Amino acid sequence: TSRFTQALTETLEAIQEIRAGNRQGYFWGRLSGRAREVRDFAVASQWRTDASNRASGLLFQFGIDVFRAAAMLTVLFSDLSIGQMLAVFSYLWFMIGPVEQLLSLQYAFYAASGALSRINELLARADEPQYPGGVDPFKGRDTVGIEINDLKFSYNDEPVLNNLNLSIAPGEKVAIVGASGGGKSTLVQLLLGLYTPQAGTIRFGGSSQQEIGLATVRDNVAVVLQHPALFNDTIRANLCMGRERSDEACWRALEIAQLAHTIRQLPAGLESVVGRSGVRLSGGQRQRLAVARMVLAEPKVVVLDEATSALDAATEYALHQALAQFLQGRTTLIIAHRLSAVKQADRVLVFDGGTIAEDGGHQQLIAEGGLYAQLYGHLQH
Incomplete structure (x- = not known):
């Protein structure tokens, strides 16, 4: 059942790519195969269960009949009275019910063992660490600085970040660039506490994540991802994420994200439903909706x-211009491969092999002709 559910979910989520590649036949066939597996296993399981129950019942009744025959012979060849024989039969009938329940118990256990193993697998997973917290370096400040000391993180013993040291001043805009797999997005997960580092500390405003608590960190640090998650709900619900925000605030956030004009053209406006995973919006519109969501969160x-x-x-330029005023005075990390996004930053960090290979301004790094210059094709040959 789990294999069928997984195949169904994957097929529905990727239906546009499947149709675009004209692979509907293959994937529907795969899904049908999984459905047939569920049917065949269900039929076989039910047949075996019924057969086992009937076989057990037949064996049990056979045992009772053997006992009765033995009792009758005992009466014939001994001085056991008819009343004593009936008493023995009565005891036997009292025993039949509990014994049959014990026999049926094993079938119930086997039926539940599959689900039980999956539940145990889920319960065996380690919970997210719960830090005591109590310190709030964000309170009463417009923004805070970030300090990372000797940070180490590995995926299955494969190092991603190796003794990373980084200091970002309050209100500074820092761009992080580098080849894919260099640890840029992993750093974002670590900043939010979604991953736990093997060593090192992350500090916001001089206080570590353990001292602050993950709930406070996530309330004040907002992330806009390349592929944002959207819910099959209204524009307003996707913007507010359960927070209480006025229509005016929503429209202001959409104006900054360069999406207000598009939403106003929709018949229901803020009440328009975006569809599963935002399917009714384009990729750029989904990203801009995520930017508006970040603006509404009012992060530090x-x-x-x-x-x-x-x-x-053109849209990206307009968005950067509108975001510039909002981000003014807020510590900002920009992870990007496009030069237009990197140029918005005060400082550029080049990641290579889990460490910072270069650190400096855009023009300075271009002039040095190192890895940054190679990434953007400005190396002078």
């Missing part, structure tokens, strides 16, 4: 992880 620290990769040049 902002992380933009390839947040404008799906936008055309």
